Amino acid sequence: MSSSRKADSRAASVDVVVVGAGFAGLSAAERLVSMGRSVRVVEGRDRVGGRSFSGEVAGVRVDLGATWVSRRHTAIRDLASRAGCTTTGQFDQGRNVLWAAGRRRTYQGTIPTVSPVALVDMARVQLALNKLVASIDVEAAWNSPDAGRFDVISFGEWLDRKNALPATRALMTIVSKVQWGCSPGDVSLLHALRYIRAAGGVDHMLDVEGGQQQERYAETTQEIAKRVAGKLGDRVVLGTPVRRISQDDHGVTVRTDAEEIKAKYAIVTVAPAHRAGIDFHPPLPEQAEGLAKTWRMGVLSKAFVAYEKPFWRTSGLSGEALTDTGTVFITFDVSPDANGPGVLMAFCDPRVFDGFSPEHRRGRVVQQLVQLYGAQANAPIDYVDHCWGTEPFAPGGPNPAVAPYATTSYGPALTEPHGRVHWAGTETAGEWAGTMNGAVLTGQRTAERVAAAVAREPQEVAR
Template identity: 35%
Template sequence: MPSSLHSVNPPSRTVASVSRRRLLGGVAVGAAGLALGGRVFGSGIASASPGGSIGAQTYDAVVVGGGLSGLAAAKTIAEGGRSVLVLEARERAGGRVHNISTPKLGVTLDAGAEFIGPTQTHIAALAKEYGVASLPTYNAGDSIYWNSGRRATMPSALGLPIDPASPEAALALSQLELEPLLGFPVGEPWKHRDAAYLDSVTWQQWLESRTMSPTARMLLSLASSAALSVEAHELSALYFFNYVASAGDEANPGSLIRLLSTAGGAQERLFVGGAALIPLRIANELGERVVYNAPVRSIGWTDEVATVESDAGTVRAKKVVVAMSPAISGGIDYRQRLTSARVGLHAGYRMGAISKFAAVYREPFWRAKGLSGQVIGNGDPIDVCFENYAEGNHVLMGFISADSMRRLDQASEEQITAECTQNFVDYFGPEANDHVDHGIFKWDLEPWSQGGPVAVSRPGTLTRYGTALRAPVGPVHWAGTETSDYWTGYMDGAVRSGQRAAKEVLDAR
C-alpha cells in the first residue's frame, strides 16, 4: 500500500470476515453469484473471493480491469444477456475510484475521483441506481488565489480562479474559451482544423506564443496541473483543448468554466460515503463474475476465440474489453501484433503524477473566517484545495500534483504531512495545525494505476495515432476514461467508455 492508510472494505475471502461496523445499514452481503436485478448491498465487497475461480467455459466477453469503466462494461454486457468475466489485478474493485480510511479515527476519505457536476449524467444515473447520494461541495464565502507566496481572496461565486488584481487573467480565460474550442470535434481532436499545429506544440508553447501577462500565463498553465496533474510542457496543446471541450455533453459544449468551477462545474457535488461505493456496489452485484488478484499477462486470439492469461488462470472468450489507461495497457503481451497506430498510442501517453492529502478537523474554522476552503494557485506541494465532507467530520483536502508530487514520491509520511500542513497554515491560518487525523494516498506508487487522474498525450500522438484510441484490434475492444468522447478523465467518461465498449461487443455478430 502506497500510504499508511488502509483501504476501506477491501475484498475478503469470506463475507463472514467483514466486521459488523463496516456493514452499511447492517445489511449482510448476499450469496455469491448474485443475479443482476436482485440487489443486496452490504459493505460494497464483491462476493467473489480474491483469486476467484475461472471456469472452463468460453465467455462471450472477458473484461480486463475492474475499475469503473470495466465494471460499467461488464454490467452492460451482463444486462444484454451475455456471459462475462472481469479480471482485476488488485484485491479490490474501483480502480482510480477508491475509498481509504484514516489511521486514527477510521474516517472514510476519497483517495481518488470524488466530484460530480452538471452534464455528468452517466455517473449520476449509476449513483441513483445504486442508492449513492450526493451533497453540494461547500462553496460559500471567499476562495483563495495563491501566486508565488502572495495570497488574495475572491468570491467563490465567481466560479473561476481569477486573481482580482489581474484583469488580464480574465481576458486570457475569455480568449481561451473563444479560440480553438469553437466548433471543436469532441472525441476526435485529430479532425480539428488546426490539429497539425496544435499537436505539434505543448500547452506551454501555445501559451508562450500568445501575448499575455505573466500572471495570466501562470493561471492558464495552472489549468493543466490542477486538472491533469502534469506541467504545461508535458502535454500536447491539442490534447488540452480536447480535454476542455469534453467537459460537457452532446447538448452542452465543454468549457473551461465548467471544468474548473464548483457551483455549476465539475466540482459541484461529492458522494456521501465516498465515490467508491458506486463501483463497489456494481462489483457486489456482478458477484462471481469478478475475479481479483488476477493481473492479465497476455492476450492472444484466432479467428474463433481469444485466450486471456492471468495470474488467476487462463480463460477463453469471443471478445475482450481492455478497460485500462492507454499509458499502461501496452504492458500486456498481445500475442498477435497490434496495429502500429495502437502501439504508437501506448507509447505516446503518460500518466499524471498525483497524491491527495486530507486533514480532519473538529470544527471548520475556515468558515468562521468567511472562507470556502477552496484554494487554487502555484503553492507547493498543494496547489488546489477543497473542503470535503466525511461522516460528520470537517476535512480540508489538497491535491499534490505534477513536479511537486514527483519530488515527494519517495518522501516519508511525516515530511508530506508537515509540508501539506504548512500549506494549510499559509492559506487558512495557524488553526490548520490542529488537525486530529489525516490521510495520504500516492497514486504514482499504485502499481496498477501508476499515477493519475488521467493519461495525457505528448505532441504528435493524437494526429498520428489518435484514430486507434477506440478502434478494435481483432476481438479486442478498448475502454477507460481516456477513450471517452465527453468527460475524458472523469468518472462520467469512464462509465461512458465502458458502456460504449459493451455496445460494440453486444452489436458484434
C-alpha cells in the first residue's frame, strides 16, 4: 500500500493517535480527519485490515479472514460504497450436504433435517435460546437481569442441561467454532448470548438469505481497508507495534520501537487480549487488567480449494456443507461465477490443522471434500489457507472465546476510558459486536467522543 509508510525516527505531535489499522481504527481516523483533527494511525502488522486479510487462489481474490455482510450492516456497507467496493451474493442455490455419524446426506435450508425428531429438538433448543437472548442488554450484557446465572456456566453446559440431542449439539458446536473459535464448553453462556443478541438473533446469525452470510465483497473486505487507508495517506504507519502509552494531565505519549508520538488523546482499537501487549502508565485499573488476561482470543483457520469449474453445481449442490468430524466442519461456494474457477471455502478446526505442514493440511482438506462432493474434488488446481492462531502478531480470531465468570467480572472495562485512552473495536460494540459493522460503528462513535474532548482542550498542541 504505497500511501502508508513505515515509522521513522522523527517525533510526531497530533491531536489523536489511533492504535490499530483495522476497520475500527481506520474508521476512527477517517471520522477525526473529516472533523478537522490531526491523526496518526499506528499499526503493528505490515498491512491494514486487522482480521480482514486477502489471499488468492487460482487467480481469484478470497477473504482469508472476515468475509460476509448483511443487508443490515449499514455502516460497513456505507464505508465500502465510498471506497468503491461492490457486493456479490453468497451462492446458496441447491441442496446442502451433511456428513454426520459417518453418513452423507443432503438437505434444503439452514437447519439440517436429519430426522423429524432431530428437527423438533433443534426447534426446541433454538426457542429456549431465543428466549434467553431476548433478555440480554446488548449494550452491557453484564447488567442483564440474569447475567450472574448465565455467566457461571458454559454454552456447552447449558446444552447439556437442555438435554440437546447429538444432532443439535453438533450444529451448535459448528456455530461456536465459527463465531468464537472454540467449542461450546469453552465459552460462557452469557458471552454466547451477548454475541447472538448483537448479531440480530439466531436466525440472522445463521442464515444466508436475509442473514449475516448474505453477501461478500468482490474485491475482498481487506480491499475496503486498503482504500480507506490510501485516502488517509501517510497518517497511517505500518509495521510499528506500540510498546508503551503514558499519560498525564496534558496529553499522551505513545512509544514504538521507532518513534515517540505526542497527542492529546489515544484511541486503542486492538482486541482486549492484545491490550496486554502494551505497557500503560499509569497502569490500567484492576478490572481492565483482568479483561486483558481473561478475554482470550478464539482460534479459527480457513482453507480455499480451487477447481476448473464449480462441478458440485451440476449435481444440484450449493457448496454448503456441515460435518461433525475431521478437519473441515463447514464449507461454502465462493466461486466468482458458474464458468469457473470453482472455489470452495472451508472452515478448519485448528486443533487438527494448524500443526501440520501446508502440504499435509492441503491433503486433509481435499480428502474431506472428496467425502462431501465426490471424486471430482480430488483434482484441485490450486489451494491456499491461513491459520489465524499462528499469526506472529496479534494472533487469534474471529472473536474472543470468553470463559465463564469473565464477562460479569471484567466486561464493564471494555469501553471505560483509561484517562485519555479511549477504546474501540468490534468487541466494544453493543449491537453488531463481532462483525466488521460493529468495528466501524465503534471507531466512528469513539472518534466523535474524542473529537469533542479535544475541542474542550486548550488550543495549543499537547506538550
